[in-house]
Amino acid sequence: MSAVTSASSPEFVILRELLEHEPAFVSGSRLAEKLGVSRVAVWHQMEKLRAQGFGFKAVRSRGYRLVRRPAALHSALVAAHLGARARSIRLFCLPEVDSTNDEAARLLAAGRSAPFVVLARRQTRGRGRLGRAWHSADNGNLYASFAFRPRLAPGRMQTFTLWMGVNVCELVANFCRATPGLKWPNDLLFDGRKAGGMLTEARIDADQIRDLVFGLGLNVNSPANAWPGELARRAISLAEHVGEPLDLNRFTAALIGRVLLAYERFVDGDYLENFADLWHRYDVLRGRPVTLLEGDRRHSGTALGVDDEGALLLRDERGRSHRFRAGEVTLEKGS
């Protein structure tokens, strides 16, 4: 798997042509013309792709058709699914990295132009909120970090993560016909079990976000028996929930497209029109008794949803409302 995928690489061009014309065949001469190479050179490229897990049906006088694709993350295949949108974002696809968030931060610090996304099949030091570890085995799950240079006020970061959460839910709902829930501020759930988490990190200059990394860990295809220890009870994958594996590369491309659009709407500010309503659609806490831990202070009450700034609203037993910008929420037992 190459680290960076360009929308002009031979793999991208071939896969894009084949996907675009599915289920029809694409002639060798068309591929040769698109690539500006001989038909023999095309054949060599196809052999390279075969070695990476692709299968082609080749029929004399008709050309090639895609009949098998790798299940694991494949950068050129993700880019081919993205199509023309692959030109608006750079993909860094790695077999292994410490943390995609850390890699994205390093690339930003080295001056890489944004937006870009870092994807990895496996992380050796995947991180979650509050310094927790994020289990990141090479098991068909997604570890992705999107990097932007937004020039926004730092106060908007909280809403950013929540807004992205809503967008990821909408994408999952469209893609798998199963609707996840959101637990403020950054958990994606199915049946009370965690299917994904988000970690937004930013470098801030005096009054502006200099750059921002939106990290998403999504349990896409891991089998039920793949979780170690405690996680077996608390975690779930989309595949487990819907009962069949997802096409990880197509899903990843759809996710990238969605995150880019969501980012544009966020920067334009027009997301505010329906942000709170959308959050409420997926909110698993609203109307339920919860406890919020804020440092070592506990606050109990009924969750009322979020406000336009992404703060959690709680009504205490005396009927007073409170807003919280940070904290760890647990649902009261039996609620």
Ligand code: BTN
């Ligand atoms: C959480 O629920 O606490 C957030 C989990 C975020 C995990 C993702 S996986 C991709 C990216 N890289 C990391 O090290 N963390 C985020």
